[in-house]
Amino acid sequence: MTAYIDPDREQFQAFKDLDRDHPIEMLNLVRFRATATYPEGHALADAGLSGAEAYANYGRDSGPVLARVGGSILWRGTYQSMLIGPTDEVWDAMFIARYPSAHAFLAMVTDPEYRLAVVHRQAGVATSRLIRTKPSEAGEQFS
Numbered sequence: 001m002t003a004y005i006d007p008d009r010e011q012f013q014a015f016k017d018l019d020r021d022h023p024i025e026m027l028n029l030v031r032f033r034a035t036a037t038y039p040e041g042h043a044l045a046d047a048g049l050s051g052a053e054a055y056a057n058y059g060r061d062s063g064p065v066l067a068r069v070g071g072s073i074l075w076r077g078t079y080q081s082m083l084i085g086p087t088d089e090v091w092d093a094m095f096i097a098r099y100p101s102a103h104a105f106l107a108m109v110t111d112p113e114y115r116l117a118v119v120h121r122q123a124g125v126a127t128s129r130l131i132r133t134k135p136s137e138a139g140e141q142f143s
Contacts, residue, residue: 003127015132020102022134025074029129030055030093036123044123052092054124061117062108066097069104069111073097098135 007015032051038044044054066072076095099105108114 005122005125005128007130015102016106018102018132020106022101024099024102024105025133025135026097026099026105027129027131027133028093028095028097029089029091029131031090031126031128032092032124033126036120038119038123042119042123044120049124051124051126054120055093058117058120058124061120062114065108065111065114065117069108070100071097071104071108102132 032055034051036044036047036049036051036054038047038049038054044057049057074096076093079091079094082089099108109118
């Protein structure tokens with residue numbers, strides 16, 4: 001499986017090109033590294049943290065920024081089994097984050113406090129998927 005940790009330039013531009021003036025929900029699928037890989041010289045570089053521990057640090061440090069921009073975790077679940085899809089895609093963390101707008105998401109990822117926190121995510125994540133969605137009405141049918 002290819003590692004996807006940060007968006008590439010084209011993906012980020014495509015995100016920014018979409019309408020920014022409505023709520024968005026971001027589906028997050030995350031697989032952790034066995035051992036976190038911090039940059040050389042980082043205070044935790046030799047701490048021997050697991051990827052899960054590094055990601056917990058990311059959550060702790062980025063949580064106040066998420067709240068400050070008006071975001072929240074809408075749903076969180078625990079992976080059990082792949083029913084349809086590649087069987088090598090196993091996820092350690094799965095959640096949906098809601099933002100009042102794409103402007104709020106962009107404010108979060110450019111916030112100086114968030115920029116310090118994201119090093120924990122980069123150290124702890126082996127691969128991930130981050131999928132932007134536009135909320136729609138729920139109901140009793142699949143379509």
